[in-house]
Amino acid sequence: MKLKIAAVIAIIAVGLLAISLGPTGLFALGGEEKALEIGVSLGLSGSTALDNGKIMKGIEMALEEANAKGGINGNMLRLVVEDDKCDGKEGATIISRFANATGIPVIIGGSCSSVTLAMAPIAREKGVVLISPYSSNPALVNEKIFRTISNDLLEAGAMANFAHNELGLKRIGFLYVNNDYGKGLVDEFKARFEEFGGNVVAEETFNVNEKDFRTQLMKLEESSAEAVYVVAYLGEFIPLFKQKKELGFEKQILTITILEQPEILQQAGKEAEGTIFTTIFTDPSPEFREKFHAKYGEEANFWHAIGYDTMNAVVKAIETGGYNEAGIRKALQEMDFRGAANRIKFNEFGDAEYEVAIKQVKEGKFVPYDN
Numbered sequence: 001m002k003l004k005i006a007a008v009i010a011i012i013a014v015g016l017l018a019i020s021l022g023p024t025g026l027f028a029l030g031g032e033e034k035a036l037e038i039g040v041s042l043g044l045s046g047s048t049a050l051d052n053g054k055i056m057k058g059i060e061m062a063l064e065e066a067n068a069k070g071g072i073n074g075n076m077l078r079l080v081v082e083d084d085k086c087d088g089k090e091g092a093t094i095i096s097r098f099a100n101a102t103g104i105p106v107i108i109g110g111s112c113s114s115v116t117l118a119m120a121p122i123a124r125e126k127g128v129v130l131i132s133p134y135s136s137n138p139a140l141v142n143e144k145i146f147r148t149i150s151n152d153l154l155e156a157g158a159m160a161n162f163a164h165n166e167l168g169l170k171r172i173g174f175l176y177v178n179n180d181y182g183k184g185l186v187d188e189f190k191a192r193f194e195e196f197g198g199n200v201v202a203e204e205t206f207n208v209n210e211k212d213f214r215t216q217l218m219k220l221e222e223s224s225a226e227a228v229y230v231v232a233y234l235g236e237f238i239p240l241f242k243q244k245k246e247l248g249f250e251k252q253i254l255t256i257t258i259l260e261q262p263e264i265l266q267q268a269g270k271e272a273e274g275t276i277f278t279t280i281f282t283d284p285s286p287e288f289r290e291k292f293h294a295k296y297g298e299e300a301n302f303w304h305a306i307g308y309d310t311m312n313a314v315v316k317a318i319e320t321g322g323y324n325e326a327g328i329r330k331a332l333q334e335m336d337f338r339g340a341a342n343r344i345k346f347n348e349f350g351d352a353e354y355e356v357a358i359k360q361v362k363e364g365k366f367v368p369y370d371n
Helices: 005-013 046-068 088-102 113-126 138-142 152-166 180-195 214-222 234-247 262-272 286-296 302-321 325-333
Strands: 019-021 027-029 036-042 077-083 106-109 129-132 171-177 199-206 227-231 252-255 276-279 336-338 343-345 357-362 365-368
Touching (some): 036 088, 046 234, 077 088, 106 113, 113 129, 152 227, 152 357, 171 180, 171 214, 180 227, 234 262, 286 302
Parallel strands (some): 036 077, 252 276
Antiparallel strands (some): 019 027, 357 365
């Protein structure tokens, strides 16, 4: 199946390397016809396209560097890229096609947690390693995948603790994307918040790629909630903040790492003022920032760096374990290196380890929280 037009546009936007159409009909990036192929399944269209496009840039940069050094044992590397659209059904189709048509032993992806949860059982059955830079749902700890992003338990628990024990909140409302990602975060927040003695008094959901949040916001404003915990993707946050301002919504917004991106300040800075959020973001290493700016002419952020780290983890795993599922899996489990965004060392569940900080939007900037 050919990559959809929207995905092609998204991929072009993030600056691909040379593209060739392989025998499976999938688009392949970089390297030669007999190169070692690495699958990529990311949400390159819709509300996750901004984040995943940045991840893709980091992946491409690491690929280019690896091939410039001669690849692996003289074999060039090539990416075979699909747009999973943050859709579980699409992800299941993609993983089946990768495994059956190409024999690729490792895939970077999926994007959203619902995609990776759909892909994981098929990956195990077909003998494919999944390593996700974006899927954070707690349920994935049981799916025998790897991920370079953090587990949502960290962020949700940290914010529940902060909301009750630092802000003194007793009543909370939820507004969240109705998929595994959103549910995973709010379920953990609710469990921890209620343990502390707090209550969830209102709950509103929306679908992926939603652009109109007015009805949900009005219901939450009328509720007894003292604050609202919001879980959304970057493409949803921007219209949500604008509508919050338009409606005169006054309740405190608490949210997550995805907020901390320049697009928020550029497109919804005033509307986002005062928002408090948990973050796992670290500044990319100086070396990475310098070479990323030299290559792309823009400032690197966490998503660029985590894409770069994820691709480098795959390269190192193939170098160590060979181009096969068992070798790659073993090499990833034993891996430990300092990446551009974070230390890449996986625990027994395949999760990278992170620390959580609390920040706020204040005077048009993301700064550490202070009251």
